[in-house]
Amino acid sequence: MPDHPYDLIVGLETHVQLLTDSKLFCGCSTAFGAPPNTQTCPVCIGLPGSLPVMNREAFRLGLVAAIALNCEIPQFTKWDRKQYYYPDLPKGYQISQYDLPMSQKGWLEISDPKGRFAAKKVGIIRAHLEEDAGKSLHDEAAGKADSRIDLNRTGTPLLEIVSAPDIRSTEETRAYLTELKLLLTYLNVSDCNMQEGSLRVDANVNIHIHTPQGKIATPIVEIKNLNSFRFIERALAYEAKRQFDAWQETGRKMGDPGTFKQTRGWDDAEGVTFSQREKEESSDYRYFPDPDLCPVRTPTAEVQKVRGGLAELPAAIRHRLEKSHGITPYDSDVIVAQGRPLVDYYEEVARIGGDGKKAANWVTQELLRVLNERNWSLAQFPLTAAALGELVKLVVAGEIEITRAKEVFNDMVAHKRSAGESMAALGIAKVDTSELEAICREIVAANPKIVADVKAGKQQAVGALVGQAKKKNPNANPNDVRRICLEIIGGM
Amino acid sequence: MSLTRADVEKVSLLGRLLLSDAELDTMTTQLTRVVGYVEQLGEVNTDGIEPMAHAVEMHNVFRDDALAASLTRDAALANAPKRDSECYRVPAVLGE
Ligand SMILES: [Zn+2]
Numbered sequence: 001m002p003d004h005p006y007d008l009i010v011g012l013e014t015h016v017q018l019l020t021d022s023k024l025f026c027g028c029s030t031a032f033g034a035p036p037n038t039q040t041c042p043v044c045i046g047l048p049g050s051l052p053v054m055n056r057e058a059f060r061l062g063l064v065a066a067i068a069l070n071c072e073i074p075q076f077t078k079w080d081r082k083q084y085y086y087p088d089l090p091k092g093y094q095i096s097q098y099d100l101p102m103s104q105k106g107w108l109e110i111s112d113p114k115g116r117f118a119a120k121k122v123g124i125i126r127a128h129l130e131e132d133a134g135k136s137l138h139d140e141a142a143g144k145a146d147s148r149i150d151l152n153r154t155g156t157p158l159l160e161i162v163s164a165p166d167i168r169s170t171e172e173t174r175a176y177l178t179e180l181k182l183l184l185t186y187l188n189v190s191d192c193n194m195q196e197g198s199l200r201v202d203a204n205v206n207i208h209i210h211t212p213q214g215k216i217a218t219p220i221v222e223i224k225n226l227n228s229f230r231f232i233e234r235a236l237a238y239e240a241k242r243q244f245d246a247w248q249e250t251g252r253k254m255g256d257p258g259t260f261k262q263t264r265g266w267d268d269a270e271g272v273t274f275s276q277r278e279k280e281e282s283s284d285y286r287y288f289p290d291p292d293l294c295p296v297r298t299p300t301a302e303v304q305k306v307r308g309g310l311a312e313l314p315a316a317i318r319h320r321l322e323k324s325h326g327i328t329p330y331d332s333d334v335i336v337a338q339g340r341p342l343v344d345y346y347e348e349v350a351r352i353g354g355d356g357k358k359a360a361n362w363v364t365q366e367l368l369r370v371l372n373e374r375n376w377s378l379a380q381f382p383l384t385a386a387a388l389g390e391l392v393k394l395v396v397a398g399e400i401e402i403t404r405a406k407e408v409f410n411d412m413v414a415h416k417r418s419a420g421e422s423m424a425a426l427g428i429a430k431v432d433t434s435e436l437e438a439i440c441r442e443i444v445a446a447n448p449k450i451v452a453d454v455k456a457g458k459q460q461a462v463g464a465l466v467g468q469a470k471k472k473n474p475n476a477n478p479n480d481v482r483r484i485c486l487e488i489i490g491g492m
Numbered sequence: 493m494s495l496t497r498a499d500v501e502k503v504s505l506l507g508r509l510l511l512s513d514a515e516l517d518t519m520t521t522q523l524t525r526v527v528g529y530v531e532q533l534g535e536v537n538t539d540g541i542e543p544m545a546h547a548v549e550m551h552n553v554f555r556d557d558a559l560a561a562s563l564t565r566d567a568a569l570a571n572a573p574k575r576d577s578e579c580y581r582v583p584a585v586l587g588e
Contacts (some may be wrong), residue, residue, distance in 0.1 A: 020557045027560025036578040037565045045568060057557035078545045085508045087582040100545065137579060148579035151568070284506055294553040295545050 006207040008240050009217075010173055011125075011165035014180060015158045016190040017132065017198040018061045024131045024157035025052030025095065025293075032196045036137070036150035044131075044155030046091030052292050058157035059296065062102055062129040063306050065159055065189045068313060069124050071106030073303045078295040079129075080287045087149050088134035096160075098287040101128035102296070108163075108183070109315060110175040113330040122176050123164030132156040153197075159189070165204065170233040177201065177229060178337070182314045186340060194227055201226045204261075205239050206254065209247060217254040218243040221262045223273055235266040239273050317343055325356025334364045341378050345385045352389025355396045362392055366409050382416040391419040399430050401477040431475045439476060440484040443468045444492075454489050462486055495524045 023030055026043035042050040080098040104126040111119035134151035167173050181192040192199040203223045209216045221239060226232040252259055264273040318332040335346050350359035394400045411422040443465050453461035462485050469481040500520045504511045574581040
């Protein structure tokens, strides 16, 4: 049970940049990091007489994402102008979607392999296609006199995905965003690169306080522009506590006269949220249909075609790996979280190695350890799935014991060679049974104290013999040594 | 429907227009007339006519996702009231 007398209620508005080459309504590049104001044209900076024309690929990517999010796709959708003044919005309005979004009423399932919350479906209220604004750059040298504006990003296609307020904890928040990000990257809809601003999150937060008189909801706060998972978690935890304290102090609750949806920012250095402008009522944006853009009709057949062509989604892959390879949800989660190439790699290791669980251990522990240590991508990893599969096969067949297999693995990685070559180089061979028995007899005879201990019931004393056996032959399998020594002592 | 002075004040604020008292009076009168003119459309009988989202009966007008030339930076910044070698310059944005 939570250690505070309230429930956290969170809904997320996630903006993802779509992976198109050109902007939503013009042919300017969407590439990140170009020198300021070198990727603009009359359309995206709103010069008079220019006309926007919708990017077909942006609409298609939006459709793919919406369908993967189990949304309904209305047959008719249109774009509207959302009017507000801000220096990074050159037209004085953003082309967005208001009352007839391209998709609505979907869901995304989240679960936790560590079991901190029960699997649940988070509702998706809508996902709509809109254009991004530009950026204000901060000019320390110029002091506070001016802001500098770069409009390269203006008009970049965004999908805004609005969740229902179904999220109940920071763990669920992270799970939702992680799953959303994974889904969109598997679909190639967005790279979701948070450092480059390709995934940005606004969180709507309040708390439901348990009191003897029933639940009390605090006024909703929107925390804007949370651009890392860590910020989001810290901001939510802070905001929940702040709202609880504020309620204790003032007793103000949602719906009281004078309360309104407040907009706050997150100051990570100070670890606090701070008040920004009051949220303008949506009518203040004075939405109206954009006369420059034609509506889009999406026939059911088109939706079915996109649905039929969807890539296999992360949740389905996890399910399949668990079923067909017998691995745990934890392992399937680790593998799928790394992206499709590792899924394919793992499946090949499992197929050749002949044991899905052992293959999962090698991939999630040894392989990922090396990738992390060297900061490598899977493509840079020197072993093919077939090569690692051969090693797993040897382990499964009992040809090599686990500690030595790890030495072989490290040698294979270091010298980019096969399991057989590495074993030869390391002088590793399976010790034949008669040789192993001879070694065991010899060390048992040389250690009367240990024999006495074992006979007195301290079976674990036999462990000391394993080291001695390995000194005589490094290939001696510890489990075999333990078993044979116990047999010999038992017969004495 | 008639516009109040408060409506005009609010709209001018949203439009970032600073109007004097006299201008507010003038705008209230003039805008009321504009709105009244447009309201004449309400007299047309539209029973049984499906609402439209767009004045032109066209839909699905797309372009391919292909790059086209952008403006040079100097051309893009040419009309800016204030600029430097890279950017538009605007009065400092509050709260940033
Ligand atoms: Zn452009």
